[in-house]
Amino acid sequence: MMRPLLTLAAVVGFQSGFVTAVSLNVSALTSGEVESDWTTTYYPSAGEPLLLGNDGGASTGGFHVWDLNGDAPLEPSKSLFTGRAKLVSTLYDIGGKDYLVSIPMTTSELALYELPAVSKVDDASYVALGDWSALCTWKSPSKNNYIFIFGKTEGIQFLVREAGDTIEVLRVQTFNIPAEMAGCAVSQAESKLFLSPDGGNKLYAFDLAESTKAPELSLIGEVEDEITGVAVYVSKKGSKDYLLVALEKSVSVYEYPWTLVGSWELAGVEEPEIQGISLYQASTSKYPEGALAYAVEGEDVLGFGLSSLENALSGLNIEPNVDYNPEIWMDASSIRL
DSSP states (O other): OEEOOOOOOOOOOBOOSOOOEEEEEOOEEBSSOOOOOOEEEEOOSSSOOEEEEEEOOTTTOEEEEEETTSOSSBOEEEEEOOSSEEEEEEEEEETTEEEEEEEETTTOEEEEEEETTTEEEEEEEEEOOSOOOEEEEEEOTTOOEEEEEEOSSEEEEEEEEEETTEEEEEEEEEEEOSSOEEEEEEETTTTEEEEEETTOOEEEEEEOOSSSSOOOOEEEEEOSSOOOEEEEEOOOTTSOOEEEEEOBSEEEEEETTTEEEEEEEEESSSSOEEEEEEEEOSOOSSOTTOEEEEEEEETTEEEEEEEEOHHHHHHTTOOOOTTOOHHHHTSGGGOOO
């Protein structure tokens, strides 16, 4: 059943004035050309971390997987051709297994793929007809797993759970939204889901709860340029999370809820346009303080990129949290009250 329209609250902040700007160099780009929109990263319990990105190409559509810690240019370790896709995300610890979530534009089939093998779970899918432009996942304090997808006029919430020897995807509710959303991110600590409208300059949020009541959307803040992506940097316990707001050529960094601490200016690509940002916070040999992932288009570049956070965090006086692991942080005892 369709739920009432999400309500809007007052503006909390507006970006203005002088801010500290730190250069964010491109550390690695993917090889070839990919019609890129959205990224996610995978934290394995064993093995190498992964970068995952969509492919919106007519003949190559689906998604690709790269070794996040690999040498540049990054070559895909696996490619799945599911039809033109725009969205990818991850789910952790459902019956002891992790999954990639994607929904191709050509089939509208919300499907799950076991990680790190990236093998499709045949019985775990849901056909949700529509043009979906944002996707986020959330693990509740009770350890239930949810998927949210957003389109032009509505959002859908799904529950993903074990069902015997397999898993199932159940529709929880459908609710109206005031605009087409093009970016989303979740803060486990704040139990918030953040959303940015397509082509807009405002960031919204709603409270995450295990309920069939339609969420109420509130306006967190406003920037001067178009928002092209949003991500959450998870701080150590006792500190507030940071909101990363992509603005094509840069990323503005805010301490939650909306205190501007500075910006990262992308360097190493001519006339860059970035979107669909995500984070890998753990330490690797190439990225000792983690990496920012993004879809990128520029002069002679169309695909995905990674930038080390080694100097980016310290440049804004942000304490690195390389101990972050979503399987641990999503545990109810880890949520910072």
